[in-house]
Amino acid sequence: MSIRHALLGLLAQKPRHGYELRAAFEAVVGGSEAWDVKPAQIYTTLDRLEEAGLVERHSDLGEGSEPARRVYALTEPGRAALHEWFAAAVEAQHQRDEFFVKLMVALFSGEAKPERIIQTQRVHLYKEMHAMTTLRDSYDPRCAMAQILLLDKAIMHLEADLRWMDITEMRIEAIKGQPFPEPEIRPRGRPRKGDTGSTFPPPGSVRSDQ
Amino acid sequence: MTIITTSQLTKIYGSGPTAVTALDRVSLSVEPGEFVAIMGPSGCGKSTLLHLIGGLDKASGGSIAVDGHNLNDLGDDELTELRRRKMGFVFQFYNLIPVMTAAENAALPVTLDGVRPAEAQKKAAEWLERFGLGERLNHRPDQLSGGQQQRVAIARALVAEPQLILADEPTGNLDTTSSDEIAGLLRQVSKEYGRAVVMVTHDPRIAAYADRIIFLKDGKVVEETILEKKSKTH
Helix, strand or coil, X not given: CCCHHHHHHHHHHCCEEHHHHHHHHHHHHCCCCCCCCCHHHHHHHHHHHHHCCCEEEEEECCCCCCCCEEEEEECHHHHHHHHHHHHCCCCCCCCCCHHHHXXXXXXHHCCCCHHHHHHHHHHHHHHHHHHHHHHHHHCCCCCCHHHHXXXXXXXXXXXXXXXXXXXXXXXXXXXXXXXXXXXXXXXXXXXXXXXXXXXXXXXXXXXXXX | CCCEEEEEEEEEECCHHHCEEEEEEEEEEECCCCEEEEECCCCCCHHHHHHHHCCCCCCCEEEEEECCEEHHHCCHHHHHHHHHHHEEEECCCCCCCCCCCHHHXXXXXXXXXXXXXXXXXXXXXXXXXXXXXXXXXCCCHHHCCHHHHHHHHXXXXXXXXXXXXXXXXXXXXXXXXXXXXXXXXXXXXXXXCCCEEEEECCCHHHHCCCCEEEEEECCEEEEEEECCCCCCCC
């Protein structure tokens, strides 16, 4: 996903300046720690949206000594694009999982004990989950439900990672007894777009949702 | 001074060729006010460890001290008294008495210790009010949700003012939201009221509330992870 739909949504609320959009975007995604967006990215996106006719730009004469600023407003085609986005489902993110790769490399290279790698990762995830749980419980549900929901999501993902790790640990011996993927079983040429490019382990046997 | 110290603690069930070592030379300590989670796969010995700490089972080897008392040296009556005064227990299925109200249930440990019922229930009501159950003192367990019943059980564990709470899968029978509430409450018991809490759980989400996680496997401690440095609140 890009930031464009979020910007369209913020402009549906009311016309805004570029810097104001950036601040509003950050507030909506849960702070710059959650999603750090550079001012240049905001302006590039706004330029593209303007070219596509989804937003229009006005000049705002600054009040008093303030300089004139560009104000962006949503157009009707912009509103239609926003509603298309609402109507469509969001693709689940199939991330490239560095931990999974590390575990596989440990298994086939014999350079590190997989059990140790799992434990190191587990400890790290628990620390992160503790920090997030503490942070979430510091928020007041009467006024910070958005932050709480975002942290809930992160905590639940960490929980899923930890459960997957427990299962994986129990299956280490079984994995050790299986042949590892060789280059020739990969299809020739570039993997099709959207293909994970991986034939081992079989699709669906590992966590596919992030 | 630690609230729990175990040294080479061992538990073997059965004898001869069929003997099973449930706990294998476990040495650990728990500080006052600390919140510790014990985790590990089924059969790793986590419940056995909790039972030994709680004086519900006898060690086969090694030693265990709770608040300076070596449990091996105590007779049955002394052990019962230590359990009633120094420890509070929280179980997966709450173990409340169906015909008693929330206040009567929570008051039970001190009533059994000879405190007059009216006084015991006043103490119980104070804990129940702290846990948001002030309006439900006269409700019976079947009139309460699972999360509320577990809060009554935690109030019961605290009514004798013990410095140690032992919780065995306290969220094992609860939905996600109630589980978080109970885990948060146990954390509050540790942080706000300064009691040591030792909790056995298989739920990573719940273990993340603790200050420290002890991982057991095949009866041995495989890892101890500090999630939060002990704060000087007491």
